[in-house]
Amino acid sequence: VWFQCLILSFFSRGKLGRYPPWPGKIVNPPKDLKKPRGKKCFFVKFFGTEDHAWIKVEQLKPYHPHKEEMIKINKGKRFQQAVDAVEEFLRKTKGKDQASSHNSTEEKNRHNSSEERGKQSAGEEKRKASLSEGKVKKGTGEGKKRVSSVSSERGSKSPLKRAQDQSPRKRGRPPKDEKDLTIPESSTVKRVMTGTVAGFKWPPSASEPVKDSDPHFHHFLLSQTEKPAVCYQAITKKLKVCEEETGSTSIQAADSTAVNGSITPTDKKIGFLGLGLMGSGIVSNLLKMGHTVTVWNRTAEKCDLFIQEGARLGRTPAEVVSTCDITFACVSDPKAAKDLVLGPSGVLQGIRPGKCYVDMSTVDADTVTELAQVIVSRGGRFLEAPVSGNQQLSNDGMLVILAAGDRGLYEDCSSCFQAMGKTSFFLGEVGNAAKMMLIVNMVQGSFMATIAEGLTLAQVTGQSQQTLLDILNQGQLASIFLDQKCQNILQGNFKPDFYLKYIQKDLRLAIALGDSVNHPTPMAAAANEVYKRAKALDQSDNDMSAVYRAYIH
Numbered sequence: 101v102w103f104q105c106l107i108l109s110f111f112s113r114g115k116l117g118r119y120p121p122w123p124g125k126i127v128n129p130p131k132d133l134k135k136p137r138g139k140k141c142f143f144v145k146f147f148g149t150e151d152h153a154w155i156k157v158e159q160l161k162p163y164h165p166h167k168e169e170m171i172k173i174n175k176g177k178r179f180q181q182a183v184d185a186v187e188e189f190l191r192k193t194k195g196k197d198q199a200s201s202h203n204s205t206e207e208k209n210r211h212n213s214s215e216e217r218g219k220q221s222a223g224e225e226k227r228k229a230s231l232s233e234g235k236v237k238k239g240t241g242e243g244k245k246r247v248s249s250v251s252s253e254r255g256s257k258s259p260l261k262r263a264q265d266q267s268p269r270k271r272g273r274p275p276k277d278e279k280d281l282t283i284p285e286s287s288t289v290k291r292v293m294t295g296t297v298a299g300f301k302w303p304p305s306a307s308e309p310v311k312d313s314d315p316h317f318h319h320f321l322l323s324q325t326e327k328p329a330v331c332y333q334a335i336t337k338k339l340k341v342c343e344e345e346t347g348s349t350s351i352q353a354a355d356s357t358a359v360n361g362s363i364t365p366t367d368k369k370i371g372f373l374g375l376g377l378m379g380s381g382i383v384s385n386l387l388k389m390g391h392t393v394t395v396w397n398r399t400a401e402k403c404d405l406f407i408q409e410g411a412r413l414g415r416t417p418a419e420v421v422s423t424c425d426i427t428f429a430c431v432s433d434p435k436a437a438k439d440l441v442l443g444p445s446g447v448l449q450g451i452r453p454g455k456c457y458v459d460m461s462t463v464d465a466d467t468v469t470e471l472a473q474v475i476v477s478r479g480g481r482f483l484e485a486p487v488s489g490n491q492q493l494s495n496d497g498m499l500v501i502l503a504a505g506d507r508g509l510y511e512d513c514s515s516c517f518q519a520m521g522k523t524s525f526f527l528g529e530v531g532n533a534a535k536m537m538l539i540v541n542m543v544q545g546s547f548m549a550t551i552a553e554g555l556t557l558a559q560v561t562g563q564s565q566q567t568l569l570d571i572l573n574q575g576q577l578a579s580i581f582l583d584q585k586c587q588n589i590l591q592g593n594f595k596p597d598f599y600l601k602y603i604q605k606d607l608r609l610a611i612a613l614g615d616s617v618n619h620p621t622p623m624a625a626a627a628n629e630v631y632k633r634a635k636a637l638d639q640s641d642n643d644m645s646a647v648y649r650a651y652i653h
Contacts, residue, residue, distance in 0.1 A: 121170045122179070123147045123163060123186045129154075147189070148182025365390035366515045371424030373417050373440060373447070375402040377596065378460075378487060379430040381494030382520045387411060389519035396420045417441075421450030421457065426513060430460040430487075433605055434467040441471050453479030456509050460501075462486045462541065462602070464609045465531035472505060472530045483509045484530055486537040487521065490598040498522045502540075504533035535613060542610035542624045545603040545644065548585060549627040552648040555589055565590055585645040594642040601640035604631035 129143035145152040372383050375397040387409050396414040414420035421427045441447040472482040489499040501524035503510050510526050517524040527533050558568045569586045607628040614621035634650040
């Protein structure tokens, strides 16, 4: 059964913060989407978008009393479109209600007229029966009276009423009526519409949930961004609600660019080491979500901006670890990761029983295993959590976190992972996340080299590179990654979003991973050679899309 309710949703921790209120309506969730455990919540579809999510009751407000306040807070064009959609919805619903009321009145009049005719007919039969009563036996007369009475009683009911009376009633719970579907008056949500809507279906779109062969996957669409929506920009977020046989799980997706207020920051003190392209965005989102963060960076000047945003400054990695409950680190390569832990005033010097260390660097499995061993040997807890994404996704809180190691620490990091990413996966023992991350980046790096190769081939054969991009964006390869990297090449803009030197490092480590298990990686090896040539052309500190220049020189 479907029901709708207009609401005003506040997605913040007691204040508006980064997430403004947004109008939506409560709808019935897809059958295969389980309701989150914990506090009572409702499934909400937001006007002006195709986004929908589980929202806690305390974050819902009635639409009309808060309409003016909401309009004052939000000035954007997209929000105005959402309000227009609400008003249009209300107009249509009001029209339907009036039509329904008119039809109901006519039906009631017809029903009353039918009842009057039934009563008149029954009275006529009764008079006839009384005239003939003296000519028949008493028992027979009584029998006819009983039959006439039942017939008259049936005649006074409409066909719909008879069908309801005759339908079998299931045992157990009493049947729910419409009143059961309303939200209690004492809650923060009040019904502003009545009546159920049968067969309601959202219009299909690029951001509609996708069916997956894995029954453990469910899908959240929280792709509300400030950019114009096009078909290949829709982001599908997967929410895994139970464990797979492999032991990997993912916590609830969190989108910092979407309307999402379900993040409750941990009360643990958080430390963060390394404020590069990825680390800067991560720390910014941790602070915005209310976490207490102490930062350190090899180049101290990079800390200034975050101090202004409310972060605390740590003088050394050891000091950060000793003063914080959980310390994250995100540095460039295996050597930097080891130096950070084992070097002077390093992480290891601050570790004592109960201290937690989370390494988010993309390194090889041997390096992360060595770091885990030394941390645990001092009584600390260790988790590896490399991230898949780039600077923009880091800034937007849309990273994918691949974690392995201490499962309890993974769960303790839940609010942090939700603040910095859209999905996190737990992959088991230490080393698994490093291997998976290298495989992911191997695929990405090889794909980028292929894109550059295709664009240069189009150019030398007299084909339009823009037309090639348009064709790719309309086909099965369409993706944000493809579009952004091609745009970089067409515009000659190679400002780093993911350093070329780092993707080449990941390709090298992935090839070594293949060698360690005697598995061929010829495609990655070929791509690696192209990136090496690009590095020789002084492209290391440019974006990975600058691999294009290896083909034109």
